[in-house]
Structures are given as C-alpha cells and as structure tokens.
C-alpha cells in the first residue's frame with residue numbers, strides 16, 4: 444500500500460524535528476544560565492543583557508516547538524477488514540480480506556452450522572474518518 | 579528668523595521616503611516569494627502523486643501479465659501507458675445544445691470501449707474483471723495527471739507575468755486540490771485490490787436488498803455490464819438494477835431502466851435510486867437522506883435519460899443518498915459508510931412499503947461503481 448510509506452516518512456520527519464529543537468533548546472538554556480551567572484557577577488551590562496534575553500527567547504521557542512512535535516502523533520496506518528456472516532445462523536467472523544475477495548462472495552461452509560449461505564458481508568477501512576492533511 | 583526648511587530636514591524627509599518605498603516594495607516581493615514557495619510545495623506533492631499513480635498502473639499491468647504468463651515489452655508498455663494517460667476527452671459542442679446528451683453518451687461509450695481495447699491490446703489474456711479494474715486505475719492516473727498539469731500551467735503563467743493576484747488565487751485553490759489528489763491516490767489502492775470504495779454504496783444497497791429478501795436468484799444481464807434481479811418483497815415485485823459486479827464498472831442504469839420499463843409496459847409504481855453523495859463539512863459520514871429526484875452523479879447523461887423515461891411513463895422518482903466526503907467516496911469503503919448501507923436498505927424498504935401498493939411492480943436502481951460488490 445502506498446499510504447504506509449507515506450506514514451513512515453511522516454514519523455521520520457517528526458523524529459528529525461524533535462531532535463533538532465531539543466538540541467537547540469538545551470544549548471540555549473545552558474548558554475542563558477552561563478550568561479546569567481556572568482551578569483550576576485559583573486552587574487547588569489549591555490550588550491550581555493540583551494543577548495541573554497534573546498537566548499531566553501530562543502530557549503522558550505524551541506522548547507515549545509519540540510513539545511509540539513512530540514505531542515503530534517502520526518496517524519495510525521488504516522487496516523482493511525472483512526466481516527463474514529452466515530445467513531442461516533448469524534455466525535460472524537472478522538478477518539483481513541484475501542486477494543480476490545468481494546462483498547457477497549461465498550466463502551464455503553459456515554463453521555458452526557454447515558450452511559453454504561456463508562458470505563462476506565462487509566469490506567471496510569477500519570479508520571473512521573479521513574481527515575484533511577496538507578503536505 | 580531662519581528660512582522654512584533646512585537642507586538637513588529635507589534630507590531626512592527624503593531618506594524616510596526612500597526607506598518607506600523600499601519597505602513597501604520589499605514587503606510585496608517577500609509576499610510573492612512566500613506564496614510561490616507554498617504553491618511549489620503543493621505542486622511537488624501533486625507531481626509525486628502523479629508519478630506514483632503511473633508506477634502503480636505500470637506495475638499492475640505487469641503483475642496481470644505475469645499472472646497469465648505473458649511476456650511484455652517494457653519499452654512499448656511504458657510508451658503505451660503514458661500515451662493513454664495523456665489522452666484527452668473532448669466534450670461535445672454546446673453552442674447548439676440540441677441532442678447534446680445523445681452526443682455525450684456516444685462519446686462516453688466510445689471512450690469506454692477504447693480504454694478496454696487499449697488494455698486488451700497490452701495484455702490480451704486478461705479477464706473482464708481485471709480489465710475494468712485497470713481501466714479505473716488508468717482513469718485515476720489520467721485525472722491526477724491533468725490536474726497537475728493544469729495547476730502547473732497556471733503557476734508558470736503567474737510566475738511569467740509576476741501576477742500576485744493569479745498567485746493568490748492559485749494558492750487559495752491548493753488545499754481543495756490537495757483533497758482531491760489524495761482521494762484519487764487512495765482510489766488506486768482500492769482498485770488494485772478490488773475492494774469496494776465509498777461510491778460502491780449504491781450497488782451495495784442493491785445487493786444487500788437482494789440477499790436480504792431472496793435465497794436464490796438469477797441475475798439477467800439486461801444491457802451490457804448491467805444486471806436486473808427480480809426480488810419478492812412484501813407482496814410486491816421489486817426489480818433491482820445494478821452494474822455487474824464485482825468488477826469496477828458503473829454499467830448503464832438508464833438503458834437498463836428503459837429496457838425493463840419496455841418489458842413491464844411501463845407498469846411500475848415507483849422508481850427508487852440509491853447513490854453516494856458528497857457531504858457538507860458539517861454533516862457526518864454515513865448520513866442517509868431521502869428525497870425526490872434521481873440520485874446519480876457523473877456527466878448527467880444517465881440522470882437526463884432516467885428523468886426522461888420516468889416522466890414519459892409518469893412514474894414517481896424517489897432518491898436515497900448516503901453522504902460521505904470526497905476522499906471517502908474514492909477510497910476503500912469506510913466503516914461509517916459500510917454501516918450506513920444497512921440504514922439505507924431500511925429506508926428503501928420503508929419507501930416501497932409506504933408509497934406503492936401490494937401486488938405492484940417497483941424498480942430499485944443501485945447507482946455507482948460496483949467494484950468489490952457482487953452480483
């Protein structure tokens with residue numbers, strides 16, 4: 444299926460962004476702290492104060508982004524299922540469809556009552572709704 | 579007293595003027611750049627989708643040929659497939675609309691036969707089922723190709739003339755196109771495996787009605803690729819028309835209806851058509867609604883013909899619609915839609931019970947592609 448390839452690339456991109464933003468966040472936090480120590484010992488002096496503010500902003504921004512990508516869960520790959528039902532005794536079986544399956548294909552005898560009115564009643568995608576996704 | 583404005587002030591004013599002009603101009607350039615990048619991103623995605631689709635068609639033809647142990651010349655195959663995907667369908671002239679539906683029908687049937695022929699030339703030993711599925715895949719690839727090319731054309735024009743307005747229009751169109759492209763791409767998966775799609779729900783309702791009310795039945799192929807089944811229901815005779823499954827064809831419900839009405843001498847209480855319909859954003863997938871008229875999509879040929887024959891015979895037309903999104907209509911049938919088929923069958927039963935008399939004839943037409951749905 445082409446969609447499964449799609450989903451693994453999404454997961455890869457997500458991982459890459461998380462790593463990038465976490466690295467930036469940690470680095471800028473360390474630098475902010477170092478600058479803070481310098482400021483405490485040397486007194487508030489420009490341009491160190493402004494640089495420190497910018498670093499703090501960068502730290503907050505990348506933490507926010509890392510969290511955003513971490514929270515985003517890539518969509519689970521959808522699965523096609525088929526429901527087989529006996530039209531005599533109402534016995535049901537759920538399984539993944541085989542190649543060449545179609546709705547109202549007679550799949551032999553009912554394992555419960557032996558009737559040959561044992562048909563595939565549904566073939567459907569297990570995912571409820573398809574949401575819009577921009578590339 | 580000094581004179582009004584010194585050189586310094588004048589210089590400052592001039593400087594400000596230059597800076598503001600540059601800012602305004604720069605802003606516009608940045609905007610154009612941003613929109614261009616956005617459109618390019620979408621276009622790259624569309625092109626990849628098109629290429630994937632062509633590859634899926636190619637690999638499916640190869641697989642089919644392998645199944646029948648047939649040797650293929652790959653160069654010829656690739657050439658033929660790309661010609662098929664680039665081929666055009668020219669709509670009939672509408673300046674004089676008289677008889678345009680007849681002309682359109684003629685063109686559509688020519689197109690249909692040509693596609694079948696083309697595929698059978700490539701792999702002669704293919705069975706009808708595989709031919710229909712491949713035809714659907716080629717159609718999807720063709721649609722993807724034409725959408726991509728059209729958008730790319732307008733993008734190039736906009737770039738050429740640096741037209742911000744054209745770019746903005748194009749950009750605002752992209753999300754809708756993206757939705758359509760995704761739907762078409764998903765349809766390839768379904769057609770490749772022969773699974774039912776959302777659009778098959780009309781055919782599914784017809785089949786379910788047949789299997790619910792009769793144990794043995796003989797489908798009659800009343801016109802090419804379209805079957806009619808006689809089903810007893812509550813003292814009435816219900817004639818169910820649908821495309822012949824489980825291959826991916828849509829059949830000719832209008833011709834079948836005309837033939838059937840000829841056989842029954844127009845002696846029919848009502849006609850019910852069932853089809854999939856595109857939902858509004860606020861509606862849920864699988865919503866079943868009914869009403870008056872003909873539920874059928876496409877280019878309007880079948881709709882026109884069914885309305886005409888029903889009006890001629892003075893038979894009431896009722897419709898049952900199953901709502902779904904555009905993406906759902908083309909991808910493997912979603913669970914919501916599959917469940918809605920049962921609701922739709924009940925709705926059809928109610929309509930027949932309430933609006934026709936016992937001992938009379940009723941026609942039920944299951945509209946839409948019948949891929950993955952027998953009979």
Ligand SMILES: [Zn+2]
Nearest residue numbers: 529532553556
């Ligand atoms: Zn049973």
